[in-house]
Amino acid sequence: MGDTRHNLHRFFGGLVLDGHKSESTTLPITRLPMPDRLILPLREHIGEEDKLVVGPGDAVLKGQVLAQATDYVSAPLHAPTSGSVIDIGDYPVPHPSGLNAPCVVIQPDGDDRWIELPSQETSVEALTPEEIRRRVRRAGVVGLGGAAFPTAVKLNPGPNKPIHTLVLNGAECEPYITCDQMLMRERATEVVAGMRILMRALGAQQALIGVEDNNPSSAQALEQALADAGERDARVVSVPTRYPTGGERQLIKVLTGKEVPANGLPANIGIVCQNVATAAAVYHAVVKHFPLVSRVITVAGAGVGQPRNLEVLLGTPVADLIEFCGGYKADASRLLMGGPMMGFSLGTDQVPVIKATNCLLVQNRSEIASENGELPCIRCGECAKVCPAQLLPQQLYWYARARDLEKVQDYNLFDCIECGCCAHVCPAHIPLVQYYRYAKTEIWAMEKERRKSDLARRRHEARQLRIEQEKAEREERMRRKKEALGRVGAAEPEDPKKAAIAAAVERAKAKAAARKAGININSEQDGGA
Amino acid sequence: MGQVLLALVPGTIAMVWYFGMGVLINVLLASATAVTCEAAMLRLRSRDPMPAVSDLSAVVTAALLGLALPTLAPWWLPVVGAAFAVVIAKQLYGGLGYNPFNPAMAGYVVLLISFPVQMTTWLGPAGVVSHDLGIGETLAYVFGGVAPAGAGLDAYTMATPLDTMKTELGLNRMVEEIRANPLFGDIGGRGWEWVANWYLLGGLWLIYRRVITWHIPVAMLVGLVGTAAFMYPLGTDSQPFPLFHLFSGGAILGAFFIATDPVSACSSNRGKLIFGAGIGILTYIIRTWGGYPDGVAFSVLLMNMAAPTIDYYTQPRAFGH
Known part of the structure; x- marks a missing residue:
């Protein structure tokens, strides 16, 4: 039931939404049968694209590295099963843009044979924080709540940011999504074991597991697991069901009353927040040496036959999941990756599921009917009443529409977490978040352009400097040479021809200097010539 | 918008009760003009007129304008005002949501500046003037410019309480003397104060229904009465009692129905307070020292x-x- 003694706080705004959680929680998590092929995008995290280490035709084993991380905020990619690499090329990937991106395609051989893993299970107490981070990084673990930020990076807040509290995010606030709920219910022991590892890596003294109060079964399972593990520094806190409590900053506010500074990270106030499924993945990575090759995904919505949760190999085409869940109903009209509030629609069900995929939502016609007919904004202010970032969405909309990229930042556009509360309550049915995403993208593009032109300008300036230096050096050499010659020919009478040349050189130099100073000497020049 | 119109009903009935059928004629003429203009403008702008007309925003604008006009006005007064409000103040700026000024007030001010005589010909409230204009006489005047037979128009019309107060204070008369005029009621003007009460009721209902928030009305009324109360001790004979301001003229209608137009008002709560207070203070300043009552x-x-x-x-x- 959660710890009722814990002092809870409130964040501004938010919405109480119809959860639709029960439909997909009647069946236990089921492993999806082996798909015909797996499509693995090389970039599933926020950093740069991974560097391939396999080629077409290669046989791979389950857990074998397919591509290595190239920078700090990236994670390596592993083969989710054994088989062969049948293609490397551009395929549709789950992204709002609907564009294709480089992927590795694997044809499973059906054996699901593991690569050789270190066999010994290590006790957590014996591991240093560095070793934990190394194993987490090597296993390609990223935040499974949806952001796909490499977990190892989050476990390394830096020496001057001591962490006192680990917040485990079990507040799955978006309607329809139940993958964390089912995972907490069925695999609470793994979550708790992962939590202990995370605490050790961070040096955190306590852990708070936030679970929404509409989900008592998960809270109970976790409390049982905590009791079984003899954990005394961690507790399950039941938090009010209110979207978007599962937002990192919102959950921290609810549990601790503290606000993460706008331009900072939770680590700035001594807190690190991790999703419960990430904790379970960390347990597998650190104790069992398993890389992240599968995850639990909710298939839900009124347009799908049997909503449920599936354990799915990464790279499985979305169509396979839908088909396993009874396929599309006749009135199915839109496929979303993610929930109804923050998800994005998929143009095709041939895209694969990735590490960040928590839900596939099939909406029917009646669910999206209300979104038609955008009306003018009359600045009624309903959006501002629900904005958990305490922004003025109507002003952001106004300036985003006007492409006033400066003003829109003055209204703190970049504090917008794109939770969609504003659009949900908008009586004019304006897709507000789209406008904010548009403005953000425009600003990023502008910044990129500016950095590029800055670089070009710096390059140009460096080139000018180099040319001038070379010129000066040349003149210096000439001068030395001349001096040397002068010393030799000092006794001789001055050659009138030489003197004329010297005079011409002097004139040319003066002209050049004048031109450089921006003085127009054309007339003089013409006259002289 | 529909709820705003509904909230105006009690005040409108009170207006009709005290000032006759001219009020309804104003509102109807203004509404018909506003809706026609809105549809025509949208047609010109190659937009579908249906959603815009059915959102009732033009009717709200027209109703507010119609209620603010003198109760016995020639037909072209509401027509010109509503046309200006919708065509110039609203549609030329881009239609609903893009108008920087409150359309109803823009239309009203244009009329006030352009047609001062017609805009100050108010019927006296029932119980003060001895003659009640019948519906036939009202229509004859509105559409034909025919003054009622017998006593003539002057027998029915008189200056508003605010106007009277201002004029007579200008003649150095004392407030107590001025208030002896039957035009004045218990607090504000006779009739006027009751109309204000019914508008207040509608306004409170709008707050209860969460159509508007309390910030602008409260700030405006506090700004108006507060300033009046602050100034009052400086000369109790030369200034009306502070509450007089509240229950005469357009204070209540303005506070709850006009200043709260979300399109042209502030949107943050603190902004709304400043916005409302500004209107209240400016209203006091104009009433006291300005050229208009x-x-x-x-x-x-x-x-x-x-x-x-x-x-x-x-x-x-x-x-x-």
Whole structure:
């Protein structure tokens, strides 16, 4: 039931939404049968694209590295099963843009044979924080709540940011999504074991597991697991069901009353927040040496036959999941990756599921009917009443529409977490978040352009400097040479021809200097010539 | 918008009760003009007129204008006012949501400046004037310019209480003397104060229904009465009692129905307070020292101008700032 003694706080705004959680929680998590092929995008995290280490035709084993991380905020990619690499090329990937991106395609051989893993299970107490981070990084673990930020990076807040509290995010606030709920219910022991590892890596003294109060079964399972593990520094806190409590900053506010500074990270106030499924993945990575090759995904919505949760190999085409869940109903009209509030629609069900995929939502016609007919904004202010970032969405909309990229930042556009509360309550049915995403993208593009032109300008300036230096050096050499010659020919009478040349050189130099100073000497020049 | 219209019903009935059928004629003429103009403008702008006309925003504008006009007005007065409000003040700026000024008040002010005589020909409230205009006489005047037979128009019309107060104070008469005029009631003007009460009821209902928030009305009324109360001790004979301001003229209608137009008002809560208080203070200033007896319309327009700036400087503290 959660710890009722814990002092809870409130964040501004938010919405109480119809959860639709029960439909997909009647069946236990089921492993999806082996798909015909797996499509693995090389970039599933926020950093740069991974560097391939396999080629077409290669046989791979389950857990074998397919591509290595190239920078700090990236994670390596592993083969989710054994088989062969049948293609490397551009395929549709789950992204709002609907564009294709480089992927590795694997044809499973059906054996699901593991690569050789270190066999010994290590006790957590014996591991240093560095070793934990190394194993987490090597296993390609990223935040499974949806952001796909490499977990190892989050476990390394830096020496001057001591962490006192680990917040485990079990507040799955978006309607329809139940993958964390089912995972907490069925695999609470793994979550708790992962939590202990995370605490050790961070040096955190306590852990708070936030679970929404509409989900008592998960809270109970976790409390049982905590009791079984003899954990005394961690507790399950039941938090009010209110979207978007599962937002990192919102959950921290609810549990601790503290606000993460706008331009900072939770680590700035001594807190690190991790999703419960990430904790379970960390347990597998650190104790069992398993890389992240599968995850639990909710298939839900009124347009799908049997909503449920599936354990799915990464790279499985979305169509396979839908088909396993009874396929599309006749009135199915839109496929979303993610929930109804923050998800994005998929143009095709041939895209694969990735590490960040928590839900596939099939909406029917009646669910999206209300979104038609955008009306003018009359600045009624309903959006501002629900904005958990305490922004003025109507002003952001106004300036985003006007492409006033400066003003829109003055209204703190970049504090917008794109939770969609504003659009949900908008009586004019304006897709507000789209406008904010548009403005953000425009600003990023502008910044990129500016950095590029800055670089070009710096390059140009460096080139000018180099040319001038070379010129000066040349003149210096000439001068030395001349001096040397002068010393030799000092006794001789001055050659009138030489003197004329010297005079011409002097004139040319003066002209050049004048031109450089921006003085127009054309007339003089013409006259002289 | 429908709820706003509904909330105006009690006040409108009270207006008709005290000032006759001319009120309804004003509202109907203005509404018909506004809707026609809205549809025509949208046609010209190659937009579908149906959603815009059915959102009732033009009717709200027209109703507010019609209620603010003198109760016995020639037919072209509401027509010109509503046409200006919808065509110039609203559609030329881009239609609903894009107008910087309150359209109803823009239309009202244009009429006030252009047609001062017609705009100050108010019927006296029932119980003060001895003659009641029948519906036939009213229509004859509105559409034909035919003054009622017998006593002539002067027997029915008189200056408004605010106007009377201003004129007579200008003649150095004392407030007590002025208030002996049967035009004045217990607090404000006779009849007027009851109309204000019914508007107040509608306004409170709008707050209860969460159509508007309390910030602008309260700030405006506090700004108006507060300033009056602050100034009152400086000369109790030369100034009306502070509450007089509240229950005469357009204070209540303006506070709950006009200043709260979300399009042209401030949107943050702090901004709304400043916006409302500004209207209240300006209304007092115009009423006391300005050239017009009432100042709600001018004050609303002036604060509309300031609204974007106020909004910019009164943003709520964003999360984590």
